Amino acid sequence: MTGDQVRVLxxxxxxxLRGSFRVLVDSDPGLKVVGEADTGVTAVDMALRTRPDVVLxxxxxxxxxxxxxxxxxxxxxxxxGIRVLMLTMFDLDDxxxxxxxxxxxxFLLKDTPPGELLAAIxxxxxxxxxxxxxxxxxxxxxxxxxxxxxxxxxxxxxGTTEREREVLTLIARGLSNAEIAAWLHLSPATVKTHVGHLxxxxxxxxxxxxxxxxxxxxxxxxxxxxxx
Numbered sequence: 001m002t003g004d005q006v007r008v009l010x011x012x013x014x015x016x017l018r019g020s021f022r023v024l025v026d027s028d029p030g031l032k033v034v035g036e037a038d039t040g041v042t043a044v045d046m047a048l049r050t051r052p053d054v055v056l057x058x059x060x061x062x063x064x065x066x067x068x069x070x071x072x073x074x075x076x077x078x079x080x081g082i083r084v085l086m087l088t089m090f091d092l093d094d095x096x097x098x099x100x101x102x103x104x105x106x107f108l109l110k111d112t113p114p115g116e117l118l119a120a121i122x123x124x125x126x127x128x129x130x131x132x133x134x135x136x137x138x139x140x141x142x143x144x145x146x147x148x149x150x151x152x153x154x155x156x157x158x159g160t161t162e163r164e165r166e167v168l169t170l171i172a173r174g175l176s177n178a179e180i181a182a183w184l185h186l187s188p189a190t191v192k193t194h195v196g197h198l199x200x201x202x203x204x205x206x207x208x209x210x211x212x213x214x215x216x217x218x219x220x221x222x223x224x225x226x227x228x
Contacts, residue, residue: 040064074103
């Protein structure tokens with residue numbers, strides 16, 4: 001970030017939407033658009049060249065979709081600080097799970113109110129994961145529907161402490177650091193330290209990735225009602 005200003009790259013194949021997002025983002029003095037991309041290929045190239053704090057990434061784009069573009073950006077050397085916030089028109093998009101596994105830090109609908117979208121950019125830029133409630137339900141439902149034998153292998157929790165696994169469980173259930181602190185009778189600073197340890201030990205980019213780890217490893221079990 002430049003000072004306290006969050007640098008944003010807008011990636012969408014529709015010129016009108018790109019322009020609208022640019023005007024919205026630039027209307028906030030704490031945010032700044034550093035570029036626009038109309039294809040997935042261009043999004044990857046511009047992200048690696050301009051090193052934005054956040055990429056607003058459309059799911060469906062020509063040449064390369066937003067999922068693959070996200071994978072490439074997040075896997076690129078030196079791109080650790082780049083966060084991707086996925087945007088889609090559909091809350092039941094089949095690509096939700098793939099986007100999050102690909103490294104996306106958040107997933108929101110394009111009809112999200114302007115104020116909430118600006119807040120989401122700030123949240124993602126700070127390193128926190130952001131999932132719309134409907135997306136969280138879909139992520140859980142994915143584990144309900146998929147046979148365990150067909151699920152991707154999860155990361156191992158062997159190197160984590162009992163307290164860290166307690167924190168991870170609460171993260172997967174959607175609690176904020178403040179809520180976790182109150183639940184476990186810890187200070188917010190202590191919870192933040194535990195979260196930092198989890199991110200490092202599990203090689204996760206942010207909280208969205210930690211949620212996936214919690215379900216993949218079986219630490220948190222999804223109930224059949226989750227997809228209802």
